[in-house]
Amino acid sequence: MTDKQTRFIEFYSRTGNATRAAIFAGYSEKTAEQKGYELKKLLRGPIQEEVLRHIGDCLPVALHHLTDLAENAESESVRLGAVKDILDRGGLKPVERVETTSVERMSEEEIQRELDALRRQAH
Secondary structure, X not given: OOHHHHHHHHHHHHXXXXXXXXXXXXXXXXXXXXXXXXXXXXXXXXXXXXXXHHHHHXXXXXXXXXXXXXXXXXXXXXXXXXXXXXXXXXXXXXXXXXXXXXXXXXXXXXXXXXXXXXXXXXX
């Protein structure tokens, strides 16, 4: 990977602007739009890695702000929301149940009745 490509990845992953990233990296302003488009496709994997690294770098600050809201917000609903977000992200989100029906075990008549019932609910 060239120095220009590395600079492109760094700038693009922070701004999302491929043309400006190409200019920042040292490519010509005349060709920056096309070059940015090409580099975005060519460097998709390294860009994604850099974006994930940036997100990881932001996590401690985000957690600090969320914890501060949970502890100090004047509004009870804001405090409750912050606490729920912290618990959810800590893996303690309540289980969401989804009811499924196995179509393979249903006869055509049962499937038709189910479809009719769903249509009535939609109206």
